[in-house]
Amino acid sequence: MDLGIRGKTAIVCAGSKGLGFGCAEALAQSGVNLVINARSKGPLEDAAEKLRAHGVDVTTVAADITTRTGQESVLNTAGVVDILVNNAGGPPPGMWSDWSREDFIAALDANMLTPIAMMKACLPGMMERGWGRVVNITSQSVKSPIPVLGLSNSARAGLTGYVAGTSRQVAPAGVTINNLQPGIHATDRAVSLDSDVAQQQGISINEAKAARC
Structure with missing residues (x-):
């Protein structure tokens, strides 16, 4: 299927693995040039x-x-950005009593304020050119909060609220913003979450998987 995006340029954050890489691969298959980002160079x-x-x-x-x-x-490497895919790993699981103010600030910074900053940088150019696409990879937890992911639930719900208003403001200029709300996939993040829960609760990884299914 020709999506009409061949030759455009996309930024894909956290694009080396998991859902980020999946998005990057789908864009590459459609002929989109990519700037991909991750912490680890290898x-x-x-x-x-x-x-x-x-x-x-x-x-x-x-x-x-x-x-x-x-x-x-x-942003400087990409230059003109037609498509932005915001993606970042979420904060660790835990109990409500575990989290300090600093923990919440860190979660908000990574999973709400960072994608907002990237959107604010890219949206003006997209609107001026009359075309742009933004996709934020968030989580199903914004609709059905996951008990041990209070930090993630809070930050991603905040991003959802921001996008709900902003998307309506930029749509008349030919720019769309959508959130993906995936459930658990077989990614490094899922394995890490199950391992953390298993360790905290003194159960096996298989029991941790069963508890969230």
């Missing part, structure tokens, strides 16, 4: 090599996207 370069097999340009930026320096590095 996995990032491995992902880029696979993506280049689709005949598109792929540039890597190894940086922490939750920092201003990382954001500026990715």
Whole structure:
């Protein structure tokens, strides 16, 4: 299917593995040139090599996207951005009594304020050109909160509220913003969550998996 996006440029945050890589691969298959970002250079370069097999340009930026320096590095490398995929790993699981104010600030910074900053940087150019697409990978927890993911539930719900209003403001200019709300997939993040819950509760990983299903 021709989506009409061949030759456009996309930023995919956390694009070396998991859902981020899946999005990058789908875009590459549609002929979109990519700037992919992740913290670790090795996995990032491995992902880029696979993506280049689709005949598109792929540039890597190894940086922490939750920092201003990382954001500026990715944005400066990309130049004109037609498509933005915001994605970042969520905070660790725990109990309500475990989390301090600093824990909440860190979660909000990574999973709400960072995608907002990236959108604010990209939206003006998209609106001026009359076309743009933004996809935020959030979580099903914004509709059905997961008990041990209070930090993630809070931050991602905040992002959802921001997008609900902003998407309506930019749509008349030809720009759309949508949130993906995936459930559990077989990614490194899912394995990490199950391992953390198993350790905290003194149960096996299989029992942790069964408890969330």
